[in-house]
Amino acid sequence: MFKKILIANRGEIACRVIKTARRMGIATVAVYSDADRDALHVEMADEAVHIGPATAAESYLVADKIIAACKQTGAEAVHPGYGFLSERASFCEALEKEGIVFIGPKPKAIMAMGDKIESKKFANAAEVSTVPGYLGVIEDASHAEKIAAEIGYPVMIKASAGGGGKGMRIAWNEAEVRDGFDRARSEAKSSFGDDRVFIEKYVVEPRHIEIQVLADAHGNVVYLGERECSIQRRNQKVAEEAPSPFLDTKTRTAMGEQSVALARAVEYQSAGTVEFIVDRDRNFYFLEMNTRLQVEHPVTELVTGIDLVEQMIRVAAGERLPFAQSDIKLNGWAVESRLYAEDPYRNFLPSIGRLTRYRPPAEGKSASAIVRNDTGVFEGAEISMYYDPMIAKLCTWAPTRLEAIEAMGEALDGFVVDGIEHNVPFLAALMKHPRWREGRLSTGFIAEEYPDGFAPVAPNAGQEALLAAVALSASLIEANRRERFADRLRPPSGASREEWTVRLGDSYVDARLVDGLVTIPFDMDIEIGGKTFNVVTDWRPGDAVWRGNVAGQSVVAQIRPILNGLRLDWQGISLKAKVLTQRHAELERLMPVKLPPDTSKLLLCPMPGLVVSIAVVEGQEVKAGETLAVVEAMKMENVLRAERDLVVSKINAKPGESLAVDAVILEFA
Ligand code: ADP
Ligand code: ADP
Ligand code: MG
DSSP states (O other): OOSEEEEOOOHHHHHHHHHHHHHTTOEEEEEEOGGGTTOHHHHHSSEEEEOOOSSGGGTTTOHHHHHHHHHHHTOOEEEOOSSTTTTOHHHHHHHHHTTOEESSOOHHHHHHHHSHHHHHHHHHHTTOOBOSEEOSOOOSHHHHHHHHHHHOSSEEEEETTOOTTOSEEEESSHHHHHHHHHHHHHHHHHHHSOOOEEEEEOOSSOEEEEEEEEEOTTSOEEEEEEEEEEEEETTEEEEEEESOTTOOHHHHHHHHHHHHHHHHHTTOOEEEEEEEEEOTTOOEEEEEEEOSOOTTHHHHHHHHOOOHHHHHHHHHTTOOOSOOGGGOOOOSEEEEEEEESEEGGGTTEEOOEEOSEEEOOOOEEOSSOEEEEEESOOTTOEEOSSSOOEEEEEEEEESSHHHHHHHHHHHHHTOEEESSOOSHHHHHHHHHOHHHHHTOOOTTHHHHHOTTOOOOOOOOHHHHHHHHHHHHHHHHHHHHHHHHHOSOOOOOTTOOSSEEEEEETTEEEEEEESSOOOOSSEEEEEEETTEEEEEEEOOOTTOSEEEEEETTEEEEEEEEEETTEEEEEETTEEEEEEEEEHHHHHHHHHSOOOOOOOOTTEEEOSSSEEEEEEOOOTTOEEOTTOEEEEEEETTEEEEEEOSSOEEEEEEOOOTTOEEOTTOEEEEEO
């Protein structure tokens, strides 16, 4: 076995590999860029080597720097994680030349599977079911049209060298094929430096289901069941689970066996993933093979009990797989949520900054579930613009799917992240979404269920009553503390100490304390809407997470002090709360409502960014859908279009100018 390995990656995956290596008694070497001097993976590793500037192209992507770091530290092998150099055959070859082991497959397998056209040919030869389509390079738009007509609409146009959901277009007719071909080709050229494009059938109502395979250098290949990753945004995974709620044993076995056949055909070794698209009749088609550890691998580990990184290291060291196919048993259910630094309320635009608070839920086994959080950050760390916006992967395991989802909901509700925008509210809302809970998924789920984007979930009457009880308890606990320190701040004379009104957003909820005395720890009956709720909590002023019981239901909610009240976050609901005496509530209802400013005649900058171009001039008439301006943020160009027909009256920004969020770019007449 190796004595020392180097991890050619950063963030959560570097930390995750280090954990397993440490458990196996292997010393670890981290590499880091300027932006990662204080990163968690650097602190966790036994040694760390600086490899250059923040830009990945000058640090994490430079094979020579990684090899030099191995030589400097005596690392015998390199784990590449995912992304960066993990699927570069030339990197494995360079390592081999230096006598350093690549913890992954052989260059030949990476090459064969790295190209979508080539890998489809391979898959066909191995009798793996592939998406019907044309297995050659499309020459031009007319050729694309002819092929699309043969395949039958809808079709998908894809970059052969593509990855990360880029260079892909759906086309429903001839015009879209022509346009899609041009755009897929230019995107492929600029993103991958390779403009080969092919066409296949677009599978309608598709589900993304993938098979984990594991192979050693002695010809043993097994599959470790599937993961379903149908919850995607722009072809990028957001939440995953194992097993899939859609597969029956017959389909699972067929997919598993075909995946093993493909792995054998490319003499695969190490961990790999064969991705399939599955239609509503459970026909499945090969999409691609990822020749590396997959982001969502923890859900497989949770249901199989196998540490995939450990097996990768053992296989790379020449060991045989310690199990056969018949030893692999799937146990229970696991769900993963990807926590991204992005703003769910602003079309998931990336967000950067310092994590002023980062308090993940407790990991480990409880009576009903297991919580695992793979993370690469810590409180006080900076989320920079240089790398992936993923901050953590939160996983839960339980005997059944619904229990795992419930555990995930609770873990998300207790996950405190401040200082940046993040998608926890979206994920928390997803866990309560009936269609997700029923397992009726497709890769179109997010687009179909949130056509206008995500907004905080509106509470129903029961949820309002519960949140009112939580807010009231917090207020009473705070008042109790104040009174213990100073005998002032009693309710105004004459006001009842039993009758209260909780304002939640725009609604008012009346509440009565059944047994008037506040005790600490808090345990009180509160009457709301004719029902009595027993509220028990050990919440203390200053705690960001309220844990307790309301009418027998366990509740984990977040409470943040804001001006004149609290903000509550629970299950994707986000509300301002204010506890008032009934007299105050009466008066507050009479207050004029402050209307938000009318912004319908303005084009606002949706995120902090740089103006790339302004497409209009003052006085110009513009039709709905036409481009008004292009703003760049975090290396992504965002095209701002007219939402309706309008006339431009004033231009307030110039190309090259950097704007704050909500800065006025244009005014309309
Ligand atoms: P990438 O290399 O970018 O991961 P994939 O080929 O794996 O590309 O496709 C990414 C996603 O795009 C899939 O998970 C699926 O949601 C969608 N997709 C790809 N091909 C098809 C297809 N033929 N029909 C329907 N959806 C598809
Ligand atoms: P506002 O728009 O009033 O500032 P947001 O709902 O956008 O309030 O939230 C502000 C911050 O609070 C977010 O950036 C995030 O860090 C945190 N936050 C919001 N909802 C949750 C939640 N459900 N769980 C954890 N943190 C949350
Ligand atoms: Mg893929």
